[in-house]
Amino acid sequence: MLEKRIVVLPQVGVAPKDLYYAQILSSLPPQPPNTSLRKHIHNHITHRSINTLKDNTLLHARPPDIHPSESSLPRKDRVHLARLRCGHHPALLSYQKRLDDRAVNSCPGCNASPHTIQHIMEDCIIHNHARKQHNIHSIKDLWENPVSAVAFLGETGLCVHHTPIRLLDLYLWKLVLWSGSFAFHICKRPCVPQLVGKVLAKSDQVA
Known part of the structure; x- marks a missing residue:
């Protein structure tokens, strides 16, 4: 209707x-x-x-609805999940490649595929045991099984180790954030x- x-x-x-x-x-x-x-x-x-x-x-x-169990996670882990759900996580080499063409977008575990969250959650053979241990089946577990997804990603090192940021990169990020904020105020929405x-x-x- x-x-x-x-x-x-x-x-x-x-x-x-x-x-x-x-x-x-x-x-x-x-x-x-x-x-x-x-x-x-x-x-x-x-x-x-x-x-x-x-x-x-x-x-x-x-995307599916986010499981209510996510509210039990620390804010830091929820931020990790939010970034991974759109592929914009600084620990993903595929995302680093978008920011810096010199970055090598290859999975450091198997070197057989681009380093994307889909590959980590579903395909990378290095994480087969951890995937089975935490009952991870697909990328949708970022929404439907957030607690286990965080435990799995922590074991893979994705939500623990932070990629070093050079001083120039930090200035560039500040410029991007400032320009985005400026554009937001300009559009007056x-x-x-x-x-x-x-x-x-x-x-x-x-x-």
Whole structure:
């Protein structure tokens, strides 16, 4: 069934961001009972963002839900998992190769394949015993079996040893982070709490 949406037409003299907030407000479904308008707006924006996420670049599909057991892990391990789920982990030689073309993207364990998280989780023969010991079957265990995945990756050394960073690399990383932050502020797309506040303020104006 197609969802009926109300489209806010551009108005002369109205700022684009105000039109954006008004469009979110007009697309809200009916407010559930015993739910504040702020929480209703927050839930709507959050669910819409989740439902419009693109396929995971490693799975080439929507990723499975993260198992609740991940909440028992230290924050450091959860950061490792988040980076590995998109392949952007500094310990992966495949990721280092993207940053520095001089890096050699070859698995240091078997030298038979690129050093990717898929290869480590599924194929590398060096880790067959650890994979069996921790009940690791595929890359999806990063989502579905996070506690065992961290134990397995710790045994492989991926989540323990940190790749040395040269001083020049550190400056380059700071430049990348600064430019990304600058671009974020330029696009003026607020995070969910800020967006909720803006839309809520717009609703007060409409009322």
